[in-house]
Amino acid sequence: MKKLHKLANPGKFYRLSEKILPWSNLLAISLCGLGLYLGLFVAPPDYQQGETVRIIYVHVPAATLASLVYAIMAITSAISFIWKNPLGSFIAKAAAPIGAAFTIIAIITGALWGKPTWGTWWIWDARLTSVLILFFLYLGYIGVWQIFEDQNKAAKAAAIIALVGAINLPIIKFSVDWWNTLHQGASIIRLDGPSIHSDILIPLIFMWLGFISYLISVLIIRIQSEITLQKIRAIQIMISEQK
Amino acid sequence: MFKIFLSIIKRDFKLSYRQGNTNLNIIVFFFLSISLFPLGVGPENELLSKIGPGIVWVSALFSSVLSLDKIFQADYEDGSLEIINLSVIPLEFFVLAKALSYWLTTGLLLVILSPIFGLILSMSSKGILYLTITMLLGTPTLILIGTIGASLAVSLKRGSLLISLLILPLYIPVLIFGVSAIDASINNVSAKPQLLLLGSLLCFSIVLSPIASAAGLRINME
Numbered sequence: 001m002k003k004l005h006k007l008a009n010p011g012k013f014y015r016l017s018e019k020i021l022p023w024s025n026l027l028a029i030s031l032c033g034l035g036l037y038l039g040l041f042v043a044p045p046d047y048q049q050g051e052t053v054r055i056i057y058v059h060v061p062a063a064t065l066a067s068l069v070y071a072i073m074a075i076t077s078a079i080s081f082i083w084k085n086p087l088g089s090f091i092a093k094a095a096a097p098i099g100a101a102f103t104i105i106a107i108i109t110g111a112l113w114g115k116p117t118w119g120t121w122w123i124w125d126a127r128l129t130s131v132l133i134l135f136f137l138y139l140g141y142i143g144v145w146q147i148f149e150d151q152n153k154a155a156k157a158a159a160i161i162a163l164v165g166a167i168n169l170p171i172i173k174f175s176v177d178w179w180n181t182l183h184q185g186a187s188i189i190r191l192d193g194p195s196i197h198s199d200i201l202i203p204l205i206f207m208w209l210g211f212i213s214y215l216i217s218v219l220i221i222r223i224q225s226e227i228t229l230q231k232i233r234a235i236q237i238m239i240s241e242q243k
Numbered sequence: 244m245f246k247i248f249l250s251i252i253k254r255d256f257k258l259s260y261r262q263g264n265t266n267l268n269i270i271v272f273f274f275l276s277i278s279l280f281p282l283g284v285g286p287e288n289e290l291l292s293k294i295g296p297g298i299v300w301v302s303a304l305f306s307s308v309l310s311l312d313k314i315f316q317a318d319y320e321d322g323s324l325e326i327i328n329l330s331v332i333p334l335e336f337f338v339l340a341k342a343l344s345y346w347l348t349t350g351l352l353l354v355i356l357s358p359i360f361g362l363i364l365s366m367s368s369k370g371i372l373y374l375t376i377t378m379l380l381g382t383p384t385l386i387l388i389g390t391i392g393a394s395l396a397v398s399l400k401r402g403s404l405l406i407s408l409l410i411l412p413l414y415i416p417v418l419i420f421g422v423s424a425i426d427a428s429i430n431n432v433s434a435k436p437q438l439l440l441l442g443s444l445l446c447f448s449i450v451l452s453p454i455a456s457a458a459g460l461r462i463n464m465e
Contacts, residue, residue, distance in 0.1 A: 129415070136412040140405075144395065147405050156462040157395045161409055164391055164455055171416075 010087050010227045017220040024216040031210030038203035046200075055113040057204060061211035063106035066134060067172055069099030069215065073141070074166035077159035086230070087223075089155035092162060093145055094222035098215060100138035107131060118182055126175035127183035130168060137165040151233075247332045248340050255344035258317075269310045269349050270356065276302040277360050288365040295364035296374055296425035303353055303382060304414050311389035311410070312396060312403040314345055315460065319397045325464060334457035338394070339449070342386050350382035366429075373428040377421040380441040387448040388413050394459030417444055 039057040046053035073092045080088025110128065111121045122128065144161050148154035176183055187196055196204070259266050280298045281291060291298075318324040318341075327337050357378045361371035392410040396402030424437035 133412045133415055136408070140409040140412065143405055143408050147396075147399060147402070153398075153462055153465070157459065160391070160395060160455055160458055160462075164413065168412075 010090065010230070013087055014224060014227055017224060021217060021220050024213045024220065028210055028213035028217055031206050031213060033210075035203045035206030035208075035210050038206060039200075043199050043203055049117055052113060052116045053200070055109050056200065057207045059106060059109040059113055060204060061208045062102045062109065063131070064208065065211055065215055066099055066103040066106050066131065067169055069095050069102060070134060070137070070162075070166065071169060073099065074162050074169075077162040081156060081159040081163070086155075089159065090223050090226045090230075091219070092158065093155075094219055094226055096138055096141050096145075098218055098222070100135060100142065102215075103131060103135040103138060107135065123182055125182045127172065130172040130175050133168055134172060137161075137168060141165065244332060244336065247330070248336055251327075251337060251340040252344040252347075255341065256348065259344075259348040265310065265313070266349050266352070269306050270352055272309065273302050273306040273353060273356075274360075276305060277363070281364070292365045292367065292370070295361060295366040296370065296422045296429075298364060299357060299360050299374060299378070300381075300418050300421050303378065304385065304411065304418060306353070307350070307382070307385045307389055308407045308410055308414075309403070310349065311345075311386065311393050312406045314341060314390060314393045315397045316393075319460075319463065324460065328461070328464060334460055335453040338390055338453040338456040338460070342383070342390050342453070346383050346386050350386055353382055354378045370425055370429045373425045373434055376438065377424050377441060380438065380445055381417050381421045384417050384441070384445045384448045385414060387445075387452040388417075390456040391452050391459060394456040395462070397460065398463040417441065420444070 035057060039054055043054070045051045073095045076088040076091040076095070078088075079085055080092065107128075110131075114123070115121050141158055141161050144158040145154050148157060277298055280294075280302075284290060284294070315324065318327075328334055354375060357375050358371050361374045366374065389406070389410050391413075392406035395409070396406050399405065420437045420440045424434040424441065427434040427437060
């Protein structure tokens with residue numbers, strides 16, 4: 001617990017993240033490169049879907065990260081709200097646009113994939129709709145940060161909204177089980193093992209890890225700039241008080 | 244505790260009765276937005292009876308979102324919110340009382356009037372019955388969820404757009420189950436699962452949304 005407290009200090013986090021950043025950059029580039037090569041050139045086309053199955057290598061990592069980033073946002077918001085920790089709200093604030101971007105990527109790639117396989121760009125089934133709601137929740141969360149002038153108030157208000165919106169996460173996860181959807185059910189994380197052939201699964205895992213490393217890189221850069229921004233604000237206040 | 248709870252409700256009743264105007268405006272808005280749909284999609288009875296439940300529900304969502312941003316505004320501006328915050332009654336109870344009195348003065352009117360809207364949209368009698376039941380179960384949930392957004396935006400001058408952005412996504416489950424219950428009843432399928440889900444959403448929001456709204460109000464009073 002003490003170690004966690006040390007980590008929660010923005011300055012400490014900044015120095016630690018400086019060390020992580022080059023590695024996560026390297027991992028993101030190499031894993032995504034490897035995953036894309038395996039997925040686009042080595043893996044065979046699907047016997048039913050043909051070449052369009054290759055969209056999976058972008059769609060699935062983006063879609064899982066869209067939910068994962070919201071979960072990160074909700075957890076760090078809760079931490080910042082309960083323990084009044086500034087770092088938690090920095091992380092949540094930094095994560096929101098990234099999550100929104102992943103969500104829109106998942107929706108667009110899903111539409112591109114849906115056209116040839118389902119015959120429609122969009123359908124109002126539970127999975128698609130709940131992911132669309134996720135996108136709106138991200139937008140609302142970003143909106144809260146922008147509309148409050150007092151950043152402390154904004155942090156708390158945004159934390160509440162992030163926590164309330166977290167109720168959507170289980171709905172997204174289980175939407176394919178609860179409703180009869182066109183979107184297929186879970187096919188990777190299952191009790192009886194993945195139902196995807198390993199030729200497709202292995203590049204997918206590489207891509208997924210690559211996306212995670214990319215997420216860590218962008219998150220670190222955004223949190224660092226947020227910490228720096230707060231420092232600049234503090235310095236500006238100090239200068240104006242001295243005058 | 245319960246006495247204060249009742250007195251808050253009483254006070255809100257008096258206020259809304261003496262101002263009168265705002266609540267009436269909500270009803271007029273609701274009525275107007277419903278009557279715009281036949282003009283927009285064409286007045287064929289068959290089409291209207293099919294999309295009628297959706298029209299009434301979407302109009303209910305919009306009218307509650309548009310009016311809710313003022314629910315805590317007056318109390319915040321004249322300082323009575325601070326007094327209540329310092330008093331023995333927890334802010335959560337205050338939120339619950341406000342939501343209840345707000346529902347009794349506006350939501351209940353929508354519920355009572357919804358059979359008329361069902362008739363206008365040429366829905367079947369069974370559809371109208373279920374429209375009324377789902378509105379009865381759904382409108383309190385809408386108001387309770389809406390208090391969360393209203394509490395966060397209470398200190399903001401231009402908060403109403405933010406409220407709709409925050410609240411409308413959270414309204415979607417109520418909309419889905421409300422409309423699908425009516426559709427099920429029209430198609431002679433049991434609407435029980437949807438009604439149970441609507442009821443559970445109501446229970447959830449009675450418990451959880453006062454907590455979130457009270458936290459939101461406290462942020463704005465710091």
